[in-house]
Amino acid sequence: MSANPTAIQTRRKAPAVIGKLVLRVFLIVQTLIVVYPLLWNILASFKSNAEVMESPWSLPSVLNFDNYVRAFTTAKIGDYMINSVLVVVMSMALLLLTAVPTAYVLGRMKFRGRSFLTNFYMAGLFIGGVYIIVPLFIMMNDMNMLDNRFWLSAVYATGSLPFSVFLLTGFMKSIPHDYEEAAMIDGCGYFGTLFRIITPMARPGIITLIVFSFFDFWNEYVLAMTFITSDAKKTIPIGLSNLMSIQQYATDWGSLFAGLVIVLVPTIVVYALLQKKLTQGMMLGGVKG
């Protein structure tokens, strides 16, 4: 009677509006928790030591690029970075050169021992790097493979091999067999078929693999710390953790934070460029630990 329809409507809407507000506050608080450490790090990289010690909330009084200069000169972040790039490139090359042909043969050709080999690689999924680090170290010591960036890359590539074979075999199976038959009739040999016909067709899978492996190789810490001993060959994560333990006594926080930012930048760039691929890839490959 007196209750007009609009009043009822607003009354009904009010909880929904409040609900949305509460939800947004909840999500924004979480966003801050994720973003704040990174933002603080960037701010601190421009601060002088005194400012860093003073308060974690304040802004730097002037933009102090000294920290970055020192990160490159005294802390040698640039050298570590070159080592990291080298190791990532070599690991990636080794991984692709071994995983693509293996997955092709296991996914598309019939021969004796195929299912045994597939299971053999699957078993490798369960063996993480740290379990076997001791025998690996001893073996590499006996074979003079320690303190060598190539062999470190070989260990990285091997670590990713089981998952990569698993991911790519699935891709290879989904390509129709007609392509090979046509290629064979056209006189393409086995290797020609693999590299000119099949590899381009498996590109989505290969790109997914590259994206995942990039982060794994770029960020790896334990193996690099154990197998590389000379300072000139160390990768970025090892360089940073050394810097961290030195700075506790030298208290030159600024260059540590600048170093962290320098390492973050490539990660952020790659993430921004490949974000879609990465999250799609997670579903394509099922899951990955």
Next chain:
Amino acid sequence: MNMKTRRGFFIAACLLPGLALFILFKVYPTIQIFQKSLYLWTGVGDTPKFIGLKNFVDMFNDEAFLLALRNTGFLMLIVPVLSLLIALINASLLTQTKLKERGIYRTVFFFPSILSFVVIAILWSFIYHPTMGFVNSGLELLGLGDWALSWLGDQRTVLWALAITLIWQATGYYMVMYMAGIDGISPDLYEAAGLDGATRIQQFFHITIPMLWEIIRVTIIFSINGVLTISFVIVSIMTGGGPDRHSEVVMTYLYSQAFTNSNFGYAMAIGVFIFIVSLLLALISNKLTERGSH
């Protein structure tokens, strides 16, 4: 015949490089840990001496190892439960409520999972820093200065502090997986439930969780294994196992037995033990979460 040889040659050429790497850097060391875990072996120059299961017996009389095991157990329980729960809640909020900016939250929340563990460990060391960290100075701002603690230096708080770091790192990754899973659930189900008067919370428990169950099962196992590996980096950078071993985890203990004390045989026995326990945990979790028992 010629064709057949060429085919055989091709298969061998494709498989051998991968197999060579796999056998050298994965299979051989794996066989070694099982075999050499039965030996007393102290140092690279030392000849291993067979001692049967003594390493395994020693393990259970080793106070430091038992403490590390307990700490690891704590993290393996707390971290998966909380991070998967938060991930599930966030995923269902972001997919169900259709906020305009949901893409941004997704991008931001996922970001920690691609950061280097070393970077994360260093950043969080400063967050917990007793004087310049923002946990303590935040407490002071709120007038709770008395609650300020040296979070990583106090044996009552250190494990929780590390657990929070691990949760911060992992949640976004699982959230994205759950979001993709929820996108695959037919909207009709939610619509029908809504018409029947089911609240959002009822829908969460009766539609979202059962439909995602297979993904959840897999993430539980991944998360447990993740804790094992990530805790190594986080602990060795943030606390070094301290204070007084109260944040030592099995992986850091294994590592220091091998590379500080040169107890290779003992370290490999620990490796075998962890390997078997993590396989058992995966099996148990699989069994417990089977459809029938749910």
